[in-house]
Structure formats: structure tokens, C-alpha cells
Amino acid sequence: MQNKVYNYSAGPAVLPQEVLAKIQTELFNYEGMGMSVMEISHRSKPCIALFDETEALLRKLMGISEQYSVLFMQGGARLQFAAVPLNLFGQNRKADYIHTGSWTKYAIAEANKAGQAVIVASGEEDGFCKIPDLSEMKVSDDADYIYLCTNNTIEGTAIRPTQIPVTPLPLVADMSSNILSEEYDVEQFGLIFAGAQKNMGIAGVTVVVIRNDLLERSPKNIADMLNYKLMHSKQSMLNTPPVFAVYVLNKVLKWVEENGGVAQMAVRNKEKAALLYDFIDNSSLYQNNIEDSDRSLMNVIFNLPDAEEDTRFAKEAEKNGLMFLKGHRDVGGIRASIYNAAPIEQVQALIEFMKKYEAGR
Amino acid sequence: MQNKVYNYSAGPAVLPQEVLAKIQTELFNYEGMGMSVMEISHRSKPCIALFDETEALLRKLMGISEQYSVLFMQGGARLQFAAVPLNLFGQNRKADYIHTGSWTKYAIAEANKAGQAVIVASGEEDGFCKIPDLSEMKVSDDADYIYLCTNNTIEGTAIRPTQIPVTPLPLVADMSSNILSEEYDVEQFGLIFAGAQKNMGIAGVTVVVIRNDLLERSPKNIADMLNYKLMHSKQSMLNTPPVFAVYVLNKVLKWVEENGGVAQMAVRNKEKAALLYDFIDNSSLYQNNIEDSDRSLMNVIFNLPDAEEDTRFAKEAEKNGLMFLKGHRDVGGIRASIYNAAPIEQVQALIEFMKKYEAGR
Numbered sequence: 040m041q042n043k044v045y046n047y048s049a050g051p052a053v054l055p056q057e058v059l060a061k062i063q064t065e066l067f068n069y070e071g072m073g074m075s076v077m078e079i080s081h082r083s084k085p086c087i088a089l090f091d092e093t094e095a096l097l098r099k100l101m102g103i104s105e106q107y108s109v110l111f112m113q114g115g116a117r118l119q120f121a122a123v124p125l126n127l128f129g130q131n132r133k134a135d136y137i138h139t140g141s142w143t144k145y146a147i148a149e150a151n152k153a154g155q156a157v158i159v160a161s162g163e164e165d166g167f168c169k170i171p172d173l174s175e176m177k178v179s180d181d182a183d184y185i186y187l188c189t190n191n192t193i194e195g196t197a198i199r200p201t202q203i204p205v206t207p208l209p210l211v212a213d214m215s216s217n218i219l220s221e222e223y224d225v226e227q228f229g230l231i232f233a234g235a236q237k238n239m240g241i242a243g244v245t246v247v248v249i250r251n252d253l254l255e256r257s258p259k260n261i262a263d264m265l266n267y268k269l270m271h272s273k274q275s276m277l278n279t280p281p282v283f284a285v286y287v288l289n290k291v292l293k294w295v296e297e298n299g300g301v302a303q304m305a306v307r308n309k310e311k312a313a314l315l316y317d318f319i320d321n322s323s324l325y326q327n328n329i330e331d332s333d334r335s336l337m338n339v340i341f342n343l344p345d346a347e348e349d350t351r352f353a354k355e356a357e358k359n360g361l362m363f364l365k366g367h368r369d370v371g372g373i374r375a376s377i378y379n380a381a382p383i384e385q386v387q388a389l390i391e392f393m394k395k396y397e398a399g400r
Numbered sequence: 401m402q403n404k405v406y407n408y409s410a411g412p413a414v415l416p417q418e419v420l421a422k423i424q425t426e427l428f429n430y431e432g433m434g435m436s437v438m439e440i441s442h443r444s445k446p447c448i449a450l451f452d453e454t455e456a457l458l459r460k461l462m463g464i465s466e467q468y469s470v471l472f473m474q475g476g477a478r479l480q481f482a483a484v485p486l487n488l489f490g491q492n493r494k495a496d497y498i499h500t501g502s503w504t505k506y507a508i509a510e511a512n513k514a515g516q517a518v519i520v521a522s523g524e525e526d527g528f529c530k531i532p533d534l535s536e537m538k539v540s541d542d543a544d545y546i547y548l549c550t551n552n553t554i555e556g557t558a559i560r561p562t563q564i565p566v567t568p569l570p571l572v573a574d575m576s577s578n579i580l581s582e583e584y585d586v587e588q589f590g591l592i593f594a595g596a597q598k599n600m601g602i603a604g605v606t607v608v609v610i611r612n613d614l615l616e617r618s619p620k621n622i623a624d625m626l627n628y629k630l631m632h633s634k635q636s637m638l639n640t641p642p643v644f645a646v647y648v649l650n651k652v653l654k655w656v657e658e659n660g661g662v663a664q665m666a667v668r669n670k671e672k673a674a675l676l677y678d679f680i681d682n683s684s685l686y687q688n689n690i691e692d693s694d695r696s697l698m699n700v701i702f703n704l705p706d707a708e709e710d711t712r713f714a715k716e717a718e719k720n721g722l723m724f725l726k727g728h729r730d731v732g733g734i735r736a737s738i739y740n741a742a743p744i745e746q747v748q749a750l751i752e753f754m755k756k757y758e759a760g761r
Contacts (some may be wrong), residue, residue: 044434048441048653051643059436063427067420073405073721075420075647077602080409080724098633113474114625117639137638152621236640241438243604243642260513262482262626263506264475271725278478282412283603283644287438329600360434363441 048130048363049192049338049376050216050237053110053385058290059238066316069286076286081279090275096292100118100301102219103225103248110247110267111275111285116142116215119232120149121264123211127184127230128154135182135208139198140167140191141369142213143306150186157182167194169330173204183256184209184229190217192237193367195340195374196333203227209253217337218246220379221305229253235284238339238379240291242274243284295379304379311377312336318390324397327349342372349373352396361392407747410553410699410737411577411598414746419601419651430647432443442640448547451636454646457653461662462579464586464609471608471628472636472646477503477576480525480593481510481608483626484572487618488545489515496543496569497521499557501528501552501575502730512545515634518543528555530691534565544617545570545590551578552727556701556735557694564588570614578698580656581740582666590614596645597739598698601652604645634662656740665740672738672747673697679751685758703733710734713757722753 046053069076070085079086083267089306094109103109112118121145124134132154136147150156157179178185185208192215200223204210209229218233225231230249236242249267257268263277264270270277295304316334319325319341327334329343344350349372353365363400366372375389407414430437432445440447455470464470473479484507485495494516497508499522513518518540521532539546546569551558552574552617561584565571570590574671579594586592597603610628618629625631625639644740656665677695680686680702688695704710710733714726727733736750 046435046439048439048444050438050640051441053439054436059428059438063424067426068425072723074407074723075415077420078407078409078412078415080412081603082729083409083724114477114479115474115639118475118623118625121625125623149623152553152623234640241642241644242640243443243645262479262486262510262513264479264482265623279411279595279603280643281602281642283602284604284642362433362435363444368443 044360044362045359045388046362047377047385047389049367049374051206051242052237052376052378053380054125054240054287055136055291055294055380058287058294061290061376062287069352077283079282081276081282085397086282089289090280090285093289093292096289097246097298100292100295101248106251107225108249108251108254108271110249110270111280112245112247112270113264113281114241115234115242115245116213116232117145118265119213119247120146122154122267123184123186123230123232124150124153125261125265126212127209129183129185129252131157131181131183133157133179134184135179135185137173137176137185137187138163139170139188139196141367142191142193143186143188146186146188146213159185162196167191167196168328169197170196170202173202176204178208182208182248184211186211188213189223190214190335190337192216192338193370194337195327195329195338197335197337199332200224202332209250217335218303220308220336222301235288237376240287241284243281244288246326252377272348307383308377308379311381311383312339312367314383314386315375315377316317318393322393322397324400325393337376337378339374339375339377340366347369356392356397358366359392360366361389401499403635405721405723406749407723408736408738408746408750410735412603412726413598413737413739414741415601416652416655416741419648419655422651423648436646437439442637442643447643450643450650451641451646454637454653456651457650457657458607461653461656462586462609467612469610469615469632471610472641473606473608474604474625474642476595476603477574477593478506478711479626480574480608481507482513482706483628484545484547484591485511485514486620486622486626486629488572488614490544490617492542494518494540494543494548495542498532498534498537498546498548499524500531500549500557500754501555503552503554504547504549507549507574509545520546523557527727528552528557530690531559531563531694533555535565536757537565539567539569545572547572549574550584551575551696551698553577553699553737554731556688556690556696556699558696558698561585562694563693569612578696580662580665581638581697583662587716596649598737601648602645604642605649607649632750667741668744669697669738672742672744673700674699675747676736676738676743676751679754683754683758685761686754698737698739700736700738701727701731701733709730717753720753722750
């Protein structure tokens with residue numbers, strides 16, 4: 040008999056158990072069709088209905104108005120790093136980037152291939168342990184958009200809903216790792232994208248929410264699969280879409296809805312994160328140096344006195360069924376990812392283990 | 401109680417029932433980890449082992465030597481239409497294309513965005529109902545590669561293994577719809593790509609087999625996610641890969657191996673296709689106008705006397721549990737896709753229905 044296992048992976052990550060149970064039950068027979076959802080034609084009515092329902096659920100949960108389009112794409116956030124500048128650059132081929140860690144670094148590099156990324160705010164000097172002050176940010180006059188990442192999985196920081204800068208330029212946000220975790224006001228953004236594998240399901244589908252006027256910017260000479268306007272005109276079925284990943288997304292969105300929507304997710308996430316940060320702050324062994332207001336609700340990072348002990352801690356944790364606590368290989372340390380689907384018991388179990396580990400040193 | 405349902409979809413398509421059963425059994429607990437394969441970190445040892453095993457299986461089944469690299473990418477064949485010219489174009493920015501239908505048309509359009517696609521052979525004048533004579537093809541002196549599609553799902557034609565042209569230039573093949581169906585000699589190709597959702601699993605992962613010397617062509621200024629060299633250097637984990645789609649691919653490859661490998665798939669596929677084509681050729685109601693030697697083993701297209709009757713036939717078939725027989729919306733008619741996973745009973749059931757339909761007219 041296996042002991043209870045907890046999954047702290049930064050993504051792919053823990054899924055709601057109710058979602059897995061539904062997938063298992065329906066595996067051989069989707070909607071009475073006598074075949075698996077993995078086998079159905081994307082042109083079939085049940086599949087089109089699945090996509091339509093998934094979009095409607097996302098619109099409802101995030102409060103997305105008809106001024107915006109919803110796209111389901113492939114390639115993860117990483118492909119969006121390229122798609123955003125390729126689609127949104129105008130004649131200036133210039134955009135402002137708020138640099139908050141590894142993921143914005145990659146996004147900046149892609150923008151610099153297609154034009155120019157101007158870093159208008161950066162946390163680099165502070166080792167990315169806080170979000171730069173955005174109120175003093177000097178925006179370029181001729182930028183095509185402003186770009187930010189709302190949650191930095193590696194650095195353990197976040198730009199929380201109240202910290203989103205107000206700007207007349209289209210604001211582009213990578214929300215891959217905290218979409219649906221708190222209530223962001225979609226109207227503040229020109230474009231939001233997010234890979235599904237943290238708060239929305241499995242790797243393989245990327246959600247893009249784009250203000251309709253921005254669709255008109257897509258030039259014809261970029262790859263069809265990156266072209267927002269074309270993807271929109273084909274209802275995200277320009278080619279065979281990742282049907283199963285959209286199906287899991289659908290199930291996760293239903294689970295969010297059944298559990299009180301994004302508002303309730305935020306309540307739970309704040310409670311979970313507070314529990315863990317409070318324990319860390321009151322401990323003499325575990326350390327987190329992130330500015331209080333900039334702490335991520337999704338990825339809680341901390342360190343033990345040295346790298347060797349970080350490793351020992353993570354190994355010991357695995358023996359106790361606490362999986363994937365090792366920090367990202369770029370920064371080391373410990374990282375506990377506690378996405379929407381992680382129950383509070385998962386945080387409590389970690390704290391119990393942290394106490395036990397400290398006592399046993 | 402539901403009657404037996406047969407799935408003739410061109411993709412996503414029927415999966416081996418044994419594969420679905422394995423997926424269902426393991427859904428909550430992958431390799432004793434106490435979590436679903438959908439939840440595991442792609443950096444975990446079991447996930448890396450899954451990718452390694454999947455690559456090894458594909459190498460064994462297709463006879464891929466160490467002179468070639470295997471990549472798992474996203475975005476389907478459609479993204480490869482763009483990735484191929486973006487990676488393989490040299491200073492000439494020119495490639496030769498063999499034009500055999502809708503899919504090569506889209507591939508040609510993408511190549512023309514990045515450079516020049518020269519159509520060196522075309523079935524267009526013949527309405528794509530045969531493969532153009534490739535022995536008389538005049539290859540450009542300065543082309544960076546030659547491109548073809550081995551199976552045309554919409555037109556119901558194929559370039560069979562013995563028809564592959566011999567050329568000193570790197571030959572690029574879109575094998576999305578007939579990979580693993582017959583034994584192609586990988587050594588004849590510079591690059592092979594295939595979306596998984598026909599003969600290899602579900603939509604969401606694309607296999608790329610590339611001769612190692614061609615990796616050196618990838619320029620640095622293209623999107624990272626399209627860069628073969630970079631993807632290879634990161635063992636297909638440049639970003640979070642579509643783990644579940646690779647997992648299904650792994651299961652399907654094992655199923656092919658357990659069922660005699662590609663050689664045995666070819667025996668079965670030839671038998672299935674012959675049965676159906678023979679019936680059509682001996683019928684006065686059903687018509688297939690494809691040149692005998694160019695007929696696809698995977699997608700058997702046929703027509704009834706008029707479009708109205710095609711529609712009636714497909715509707716009647718659905719009532720009898722024969723699903724997704726309607727031809728592609730671009731060409732109409734009827735299309736029976738009978739990929740590796742379709743058992744011979746599926747062909748027999750169709751023929752029985754065709755007889756019954758004809759008798760009842």
C-alpha cells in the first residue's frame with residue numbers, strides 16, 4: 040500500500056483528483072460516442088462543442104468581454120515569446136519589457152530577433168528578489184506594446200493584480216503560472232497568454248486572450264501557426280488542435296467553477312501561501328528573501344543554510360512522499376509550487392515535514 | 401447497450417484499444433509514482449526515461465541510425481511547413497517542391513514566405529488523382545532541399561516506398577499520415593516529420609527525424625521553438641514538452657512493436673486497402689479514380705453518383721455506427737481512413753454496409 044504522495048512540481052503540476060477521475064471514467068466513451076475523446080475528429084460536432092464550451096467557461100471565469108478573442112494554440116508560452124512580437128510589432132518594431140527573471144529574459148531575446156525590446160524596468164540588480172517599482176517606469180513613446188510576466192516561477196515573485204501598471208499602450212502579460220489564481224482585470228490587458236500545465240491542465244495547449252483590435256496587426260508573412268488573426272478566423276482549428284489537452288482544460292475550468300470560481304481560488308491561494316510564508320518567516324532554518332508584497336502565491340521558494348543541505352532536504356522530503364521540491368536548476372534552493380489544484384493539506388504536510396526535518400538536524 | 405462503433409476519421413483517429421486500456425489503468429499512478437503521468441515534472445527521471453524509451457522505440461521500428469536525431473516538437477505538421485524552410489534554407493533560400501495536394505500547397509506557401517519554393521513536379525493538372533512522374537523531374541541546381549508528402553489524406557494518394565526519388569539533395573518528407581504504415585528507408589531522407597494523431601497517437605506532438613549534418617543549418621535568428629539545432633541540444637525539452645502526448649506515442653509504438661513492427665503493419669495495411677479497393681473497383685455504384693500505383697493505403701476515398709448521395713450515404717453509415725466517413729470539406733465525397741490501429745473488421749464492416757446500402761437503393 041502506497042502512502043499519500045504530494046506533488047510540488049512547478050509544471051506539469053498536480054491536477055484536481057476529481058478531474059483525473061472524470062478523465063478515467065470517460066476514457067473509452069466520450070459523450071456516448073462509443074470512442075475516446077482522443078479519437079474524435081476535431082471537425083465533429085462534439086469536438087466543436089467542447090471548444091465552444093471551454094471558451095465560454097474561460098470567458099465566464101476571467102470576465103472576458105466580447106471585445107476580446109480567445110485562442111487555443113500550441114507550443115507553450117515559449118512559442119508566444121516569439122508570436123507576440125511577430126504579430127504585434129508595427130513599423131517601429133519596438134516594445135517595452137519589464138524584466139523580472141528567467142522567463143522575461145527569454146521573451147526579451149525573442150523580441151530582439153524581430154525588432155527591439157527596451158527594458159524599461161528590471162529587477163536584475165536586486166537579483167530578481169523583488170519586482171521593480173513600476174510607478175516610476177518610463178515608457179517609450181513609440182513602443183508597440185508593454186510586456187510583463189505576472190508570476191515568476193523560478194524567482195518566486197509575482198506582479199499581483201493591484202500592481203499592474205496603467206498604461207495607454209497594449210499591455211501583454213505572460214500569465215502561464217498564475218492565471219485563474221487571483222482576479223486580474225482583463226480590461227487592463229491587450230493580450231494575455233498562458234500555457235495550461237500549471238493552473239489549467241496539461242502541457243500542450245496555450246490559451247491566448249487578445250483584444251480584437253490587436254488581431255488586425257498580424258502580418259501575412261509570418262508562419263500561419265503563429266498568426267493570431269488567422270488562428271482566430273479558423274476558431275483555433277487552423278490545423279488539428281490538441282484536442283485532449285483542450286478536453287483536460289475544459290474539465291479543470293469546470294472544477295474551478297464548481298469550487299467557487301477565481302475569487303474562491305484566490306481566497307484559498309492566499310490562505311495556503313500565508314501559512315507557508317508565515318512558517319518560513321518565523322523559522323530560523325528556512326529563508327525566503329522576497330519582498331513581502333512581491334511574493335508569489337504559486338511558487339514559494341526558500342533556502343536552507345547551504346546548497347548541500349537544500350539537496351539533503353529535498354531528498355529526505357521525497358522519501359516522505361513530498362515530491363519535486365528541488366528548486367529550478369538555474370537558482371537552486373527549494374521550491375514548493377502550490378497551484379490551484381494543491382489542497383491546503385499539501386501545504387500543511389510540507390510544514391509538518393519542515394518541522395520534523397529541523398527537529399532532526 | 402451501445403452497438404459497436406467504427407471510427408474512420410482522418411485524424412485524430414482510432415487508437416489501439418489496448419493502448420486506451422493501458423492509459424486508463426495507469427491514469428492515477430504512473431510507474432508507481434503515486435501520481436498521474438499528466439502531473440509529473442518533465443525534469444523528473446521517469447519522464448526523461450519515458451522520452452528516451454520513446455526515441456529508442458521509434459529508432460528501432462523505423463531503422464533510424466545514429467546519423468539522425470529524433471525530436472519531439474509541438475504545433476503539428478503545419479508548424480513544420482514553416483520550420484523546414486526557416487531551418488534548412490541556405491543563402492539561396494530556394495527549395496524544390498513536389499506538389500501533390502492540399503498539404504503540399506500549404507507547405508509551399510510557407511516556404512514562399514521565407515524564400516522561394518520551386519514546383520518541380522505537380523499533380524494539379526490531373527486534379528491530384530495521381531502522383532506526377534518523378535523520374536522526369538528536373539531538380540534545381542541550387543535548391544537547398546527537395547520536399548514531398550508521402551501520403552495525401554485529402555486526395556487519397558501516396559508516394560509509396562519504391563517511388564521515393566533518388567536525389568543528392570536532402571529530401572524532406574511530410575509523413576504525417578502514413579508513418580509506420582510501410583517500410584520507408586530513412587537513409588533516403590534528410591528530414592522526416594509527422595504529426596502523431598494518425599498512426600502514432602494523439603494530436604499535440606510532432607516527430608522530427610533529421611540527419612545530423614542538417615542540424616548545422618539552423619540560423620540563430622528564428623524562433624527558439626522552431627530551431628531544430630536548439631531543440632536537439634535540449635533533448636526536445638527546450639520548454640515544457642507535451643508529456644502526455646509523448647506518453648501515448650510511447651504506448652502506440654510499443655503496440656506496433658508487439659504486433660510485428662512496421663513490416664507487419666504493412667502486410668495488414670495492404671490487405672485492408674486491397675479488400676476495400678477491390679470491392680470499389682468491382683462495384684458499379686462506388687467510384688475511385690486514383691491511379692492504381694498511387695493509391696493511399698491509409699485514406700481510401702470514393703464517390704457515389706452525386707454529392708447529395710455522398711451525404712446520404714455518410715449519414716446512413718453514422719446511423720449504423722460507421723463514423724466520420726464524410727470526405728474532406730475541400731473535395732467532398734467519402735473518405736475511409738484505415739490507419740494502423742483500424743482492424744480488418746473495420747474494413748469488412750464498411751464493405752458490408754456498402755453492399756447493404758447499394759441493395760437498398
